[in-house]
Amino acid sequence: MTRKRKSDESAGTKKAILDATQQIMCNEGYAAVSSRRVAEVAGLKSQLVHYHFGTMDNLMLALFRRAEEDFLARQVRSLTSTSPLRSLWKESLQQADAHLTIEFIALARHSEAIGNEVRRANETTRNIHSMIIAGALERADIKGAPAPEVVAFFIAALSRTLGTEEALGTSLAHEAVHTFVEDLLNKLEPASNP
Amino acid sequence: MTRKRKSDESAGTKKAILDATQQIMCNEGYAAVSSRRVAEVAGLKSQLVHYHFGTMDNLMLALFRRAEEDFLARQVRSLTSTSPLRSLWKESLQQADAHLTIEFIALARHSEAIGNEVRRANETTRNIHSMIIAGALERADIKGAPAPEVVAFFIAALSRTLGTEEALGTSLAHEAVHTFVEDLLNKLEPASNP
DNA sequence: GTCTATAGGCCGATAGAC
DNA sequence: GTCTATCGGCCTATAGAC
Numbered sequence: 001m002t003r004k005r006k007s008d009e010s011a012g013t014k015k016a017i018l019d020a021t022q023q024i025m026c027n028e029g030y031a032a033v034s035s036r037r038v039a040e041v042a043g044l045k046s047q048l049v050h051y052h053f054g055t056m057d058n059l060m061l062a063l064f065r066r067a068e069e070d071f072l073a074r075q076v077r078s079l080t081s082t083s084p085l086r087s088l089w090k091e092s093l094q095q096a097d098a099h100l101t102i103e104f105i106a107l108a109r110h111s112e113a114i115g116n117e118v119r120r121a122n123e124t125t126r127n128i129h130s131m132i133i134a135g136a137l138e139r140a141d142i143k144g145a146p147a148p149e150v151v152a153f154f155i156a157a158l159s160r161t162l163g164t165e166e167a168l169g170t171s172l173a174h175e176a177v178h179t180f181v182e183d184l185l186n187k188l189e190p191a192s193n194p
Numbered sequence: 195m196t197r198k199r200k201s202d203e204s205a206g207t208k209k210a211i212l213d214a215t216q217q218i219m220c221n222e223g224y225a226a227v228s229s230r231r232v233a234e235v236a237g238l239k240s241q242l243v244h245y246h247f248g249t250m251d252n253l254m255l256a257l258f259r260r261a262e263e264d265f266l267a268r269q270v271r272s273l274t275s276t277s278p279l280r281s282l283w284k285e286s287l288q289q290a291d292a293h294l295t296i297e298f299i300a301l302a303r304h305s306e307a308i309g310n311e312v313r314r315a316n317e318t319t320r321n322i323h324s325m326i327i328a329g330a331l332e333r334a335d336i337k338g339a340p341a342p343e344v345v346a347f348f349i350a351a352l353s354r355t356l357g358t359e360e361a362l363g364t365s366l367a368h369e370a371v372h373t374f375v376e377d378l379l380n381k382l383e384p385a386s387n388p
Numbered sequence: 389g390t391c392t393a394t395a396g397g398c399c400g401a402t403a404g405a406c
Numbered sequence: 407g408t409c410t411a412t413c414g415g416c417c418t419a420t421a422g423a424c
Contacts, residue, residue, distance in 0.1 A: 029304040030225075031225035034417060034418085035417080035418065035419085036417070037416095045390070045391070045392090046417095046418090047390080047419085047420090048389080048391095050418075051389070052389090054419095055419085056419095102300070102303075103300075105362065106223070106296070106300040108362055109223060109362065115362060115363065118362060119362050119363050122359065122362065122366075126366045126367065130367075146370075146374055147367075149366070149367035149370055150370045150371055152367065153352075153355070153367040153368075153370075153371050154352070156355060157352050157354070157356075158348070158351050160351070160355060161351035161354060161355070162351075164299060165316070168299065168302055168303065168309060168312060168313050168316065169309065169313050170313045170316055170317055172316075172317050172320045172321075172347075173324075173341075173343035173344060173346065174347075176341050176344045176347075177344055177347050180340055180344050207408095228400080229399080229400065229401085230398070230399070230400090231398095238408090239409070240399095240400090241401085241402090241408080241409080241410090242407080244402080245407070246407090249400080249401085250399095250401095
């Protein structure tokens with residue numbers, strides 16, 4: 001049982017480190033993530049961060065992959081929802097992810113390893129969204145509707161910008177944008193049984 | 195003439211420092227901006243950065259204000275263009291600003307002083323854009339057009355996201371989005387004399 | 389797996405000479 | 407306005423004991 005207990009502790013420590021990293025990313029930005037700061041938040045020694053994850057770059061990658069798994073799981077739920085478009089829009093607005101996503105995208109511009117992962121994940125998500133949207137547009141049968149990939153891009157652009165500006169403390173036109181999207185959703189996906 | 199020569203040199207040094215800071219922001223991100231790194235790029239001693247700008251926070255603020263002036267000057271030109279909507283869209287896509295803007299917005303989330311400036315500038319720009327768009331929509335007389343502020347938000351969201359994703363090295367759906375916007379522009383602002 | 393100790397580096401900022 | 411010199415702090419990462 002020694003092996004099991006040790007590996008449990010290892011998993012617990014790893015989770016604590018990842019949780020702390022995520023918290024710092026969201027609240028203070030990627031630049032504030034350091035082995036010492038992470039250890040402080042997690043209540044550990046900073047050397048443990050290096051023991052479990054090696055370099056800081058590797059820690060960031062591990063966090064991104066964990067976040068991506070949660071994220072994809074929720075996307076798949078949207079795929080099977082009775083109102084996939086609404087579900088997709090709601091998921092895209094989720095702030096917890098939004099802040100983390102913003103930081104990773106900013107970080108990706110300057111770290112090749114992260115950049116590769118973020119690019120791949122971004123494209124995967126865009127493709128999944130396009131599929132969900134294609135089905136919804138087909139069902140709604142709207143004439144002159146833009147291509148699904150364009151709608152997917154719009155959803156990503158609007159939700160990211162709403163999230164970014166909210167974080168910035170401004171909300172100019174936000175309510176009008178929300179209303180506009182809601183109206184569109186009502187046309188594309190009329191409310192049925194909840 | 196001593197006073198003039200010295201103040202010229204001071205202005206030259208200040209400009210060199212601001213130029214170097216801007217370059218680092220664009221190429222390496224805000225986190226890479228340090229007095230030593232700035233001085234290295236500008237070919238100066240790092241202490242000069244502190245002499246001329248005091249704190250690093252103050253240097254960032256000075257850069258932001260300089261960039262904002264250039265930016266606003268170009269916006270005003272859009273206001274008086276014969277095709278303001280096209281001009282506005284083209285300006286919004288300018289990459290040089292785009293990267294700088296992205297970094298400042300990311301930085302704003304974690305620095306109160308920068309946050310205040312970015313928020314104010316963002317709202318000013320949004321309002322100017324709304325005015326330009328209101329005029330164009332009125333001229334086009336499209337039925338069922340969204341509110342000008344919503345269109346302004348869309349333009350900001352789309353151009354920022356296009357810029358961000360280009361920097362990320364992905365271009366999924368970008369061409370389709372460009373085409374979509376061009377088609378919209380053709381409806382709202384039919385090409386006349388160039 | 390976690391601890392102590394430590395090497396080696398970049399950082400912001402200031403003091404004082406010229 | 408620019409120089410040299412320097413303080414104190416936080417950083418990544420590793421070595422070796424337990």
